[in-house]
Amino acid sequence: MDAQRDSGPLLTLRRGAPALGEYEEKRSKFVCLLERVDDEEAARAVVAAQRKAYPDARHHCSAFVIDQIDTTPIVRSSDDGEPSGTAGTPMLDQLQGAGLSDVVAVVVRWFGGTKLGTGGLVRAYGNAVSEAIDAARENGLMQVVTTQCWNAQVGHEIAGRFEADIRAMDVEVLDVDYGAKVTIRIATDEIGPAGALLAALTSGGAEWQPDGVVRMERPVS
Structure with missing residues (x-):
């Protein structure tokens, strides 16, 4: 199933910090693994790994963004064999409702002998993912922001001071390349202060140039 992600702040899991959630109803057990992934191939690999790890489970339902x-x-x-719309859709709703991306959720179900009905399945799969999301919040989520990149070139005679002053600002220094001139690449959506510094040190002889965008992650406070 394809869907559109809700707009809003983009959140993701910390790398290397998967989260688990469990839910049980009428002896059917639902266990959700929530894991950080970078692409569709990685997401499908997580689903395959869960299927291999729990071959005795009846269903291995999934959703990823x-x-x-x-x-x-x-x-x-x-x-994954459950009635249409009763597993993957409520799982996806939980991920999107929490503003999560770059994540895959896999819910493994062991049948308890009693059918849950459409409403029961929707509730169970959604609750399993919700429990995993709560666990991920306890681990600490990351906010993903897309930030403008800039580069500037200066002479070696002022490069040391320039780099030190830039690092003291509220910008992210991405790279410093010492060639014929020193090229500094930074990420910031507000170039004004860095622009004023560059103009002062070079007497207006250099300017920051736009240099694409980069995705950056910050801990959610």
């Missing part, structure tokens, strides 16, 4: 710069978000879900 992946955002990339300058591309349409990849949004998928699978009911």
Whole structure:
């Protein structure tokens, strides 16, 4: 199933910090793994790994959302044999409702002997993912922001001071290349202060040049 991600702040899991959630109803057990992924191939690999790890489970349902710069978000879900719309869709709703991206959720279900009905399945799969999201929040989420990049070139005679002053500002220094001139690449959506510094040190002889965008992550406070 394809869908559109809701607009709003983009959040994701910390790398290397998967989260688990469990829900049980009428002896059916639902266990959700929520994991950080960078692309669709990685998301499908997580689903395959869960299927291999729990071959005795009746269903291995999944949903994932992946955002990339300058591309349409990849949004998928699978009911894996459950009635249409009762597993993957409520799982995806939980991910999108929480503003999560670059994540895959896999819910493994062990049948308890009693059918839950459409409403029961929707509730169970959604609750399993919700429990995993709560666990991820306890681990600490990251906010993903797309930030403008800039580069500037200065002479070696002022490069040391320039780099030190730039690093003291509220900007992200991405790279410093010492060639014939020193090229500094930074990320900031407000170039004014850095522009004033560059103009002062070079007597207006150099300017920051736009240099694409970069995705950056910041801990959610």
